[in-house]
Amino acid sequence: MIDSTDPVQACPIAPVIDVVFSRWTTPILWTLNEFGKHRFVELERRIGVITAKVLTQRLRQLERDGLVVRTYYPEVPPRVEYEISDLGRSLAPLFQSLAEWSPNLDKVAEAREHYDTHEPAHRRP
Amino acid sequence: MIDSTDPVQACPIAPVIDVVFSRWTTPILWTLNEFGKHRFVELERRIGVITAKVLTQRLRQLERDGLVVRTYYPEVPPRVEYEISDLGRSLAPLFQSLAEWSPNLDKVAEAREHYDTHEPAHRRP
DNA sequence: GATAGTAGGTACCTAGAGGAAAGTACTGGC
DNA sequence: GCCAGTACTTTCCTCTAGGTACCTACTATC
Numbered sequence: 001m002i003d004s005t006d007p008v009q010a011c012p013i014a015p016v017i018d019v020v021f022s023r024w025t026t027p028i029l030w031t032l033n034e035f036g037k038h039r040f041v042e043l044e045r046r047i048g049v050i051t052a053k054v055l056t057q058r059l060r061q062l063e064r065d066g067l068v069v070r071t072y073y074p075e076v077p078p079r080v081e082y083e084i085s086d087l088g089r090s091l092a093p094l095f096q097s098l099a100e101w102s103p104n105l106d107k108v109a110e111a112r113e114h115y116d117t118h119e120p121a122h123r124r125p
Numbered sequence: 126m127i128d129s130t131d132p133v134q135a136c137p138i139a140p141v142i143d144v145v146f147s148r149w150t151t152p153i154l155w156t157l158n159e160f161g162k163h164r165f166v167e168l169e170r171r172i173g174v175i176t177a178k179v180l181t182q183r184l185r186q187l188e189r190d191g192l193v194v195r196t197y198y199p200e201v202p203p204r205v206e207y208e209i210s211d212l213g214r215s216l217a218p219l220f221q222s223l224a225e226w227s228p229n230l231d232k233v234a235e236a237r238e239h240y241d242t243h244e245p246a247h248r249r250p
Numbered sequence: 251g252a253t254a255g256t257a258g259g260t261a262c263c264t265a266g267a268g269g270a271a272a273g274t275a276c277t278g279g280c
Numbered sequence: 281g282c283c284a285g286t287a288c289t290t291t292c293c294t295c296t297a298g299g300t301a302c303c304t305a306c307t308a309t310c
Contacts, residue, residue: 010173011152013223019233020226021146023267027136040287047136051269056288066236076277077286087232097222098138101145107212108144111191148297165257176299181258201307202256 019065020091024050024058029067030095032084040080067091144190145216149175149183154192155220157209165205192216 020029027047032038038046044055059082062068067088073079145154152172157163163171169180184207187193192213198204 010171011155012227013155013220014151015230016223016227017146017151019230021142026139026142030136030138041285052288053270053290054268057268064237064240065233066240067233072287075286076275077284078276078288080287087229087236090229091226094222094226095138097219098141101216101219102137102141104212104215105140105144108190108192111212112189115189115191166255177258178260178300179298182298197257200256201305202254203258203306205257 024054025062028058028062029088029091032068032082033092033095037081037083043082149179150187153183153187154213154216157193157207158217158220162206162208
């Protein structure tokens with residue numbers, strides 16, 4: 001995934017997107033960073049629309065990437081806690097930047113409306 | 126009412142990722158922001174592995190979202206120029222944050238190697 | 251008349267992501 | 281005896297993003 005000879009990755013920020021903001025990882029990392037430790041079902045319920053299978057896959061991936069720490073307690077019934085790692089915490093300024101830009105989503109919605117309601121015939125061959 | 130357990134409100138930055146950093150849009154926006162105006166084939170060649178079909182789709186999407194401006198010159202052969210919009214330029218601090226975090230990708234690679242070479246049997250049920 | 255060059259559009263096909271549902275192992279509680 | 285609860289795993293199925301290949305219109309050049 002991290003391969004600087006890949007032409008796509010001629011763009012130096014694409015690998016960061018791949019690792020940190022790939023599908024489903026954004027809400028997981030954001031939740032763990034914002035609200036701290038979570039058990040598996042707590043994460044599942046808070047994110048809401050994610051299935052257990054995909055949540056497991058993404059948590060393994062994030063654990064492997066060193067962004068999330070998994071702790072297993074061999075009790076009955078079993079208990080597992082997920083928390084963000086130090087490396088994961090270093091993403092905080094990034095989340096901040098994203099949150100600061102998010103008000104611009106209104107302008108995006110506006111642009112879409114303009115694009116959809118105006119005939120672009122005069123601009124296109 | 127602000128309910129952090131509401132799946133919709135669960136993660137406020139996910140919509141930004143969807144609009145700005147969805148698949149293939151990252152290298153396009155980054156290239157236009159970094160190197161200015163590009164013709165269609167110039168973009169195609171610089172990004173390298175993208176197909177014309179997908180490039181067209183993503184450029185339409187970015188134009189619709191108001192992040193990219195398309196200018197058509199009715200010459201022969203036809204000429205089209207794509208450049209980043211003011212709204213797109215407002216992403217610059219975000220690109221900056223991402224670029225600043227990118228050295229941490231080394232730690233990710235390290236974590237992966239550690240995860241893959243160490244037996245996690247003692248941590249897993 | 252064949253070819254190149256531009257900026258796409260269109261039809262078809264496949265790989266992979268993700269959803270649904272059931273299974274697993276363990277024990278406490280009714 | 282059986283259900284509940286946890287943290288998954290596994291199997292099967294569907295849907296869509298993206299790739300391949302070919303098509304458009306227009307002209308200049310060989």
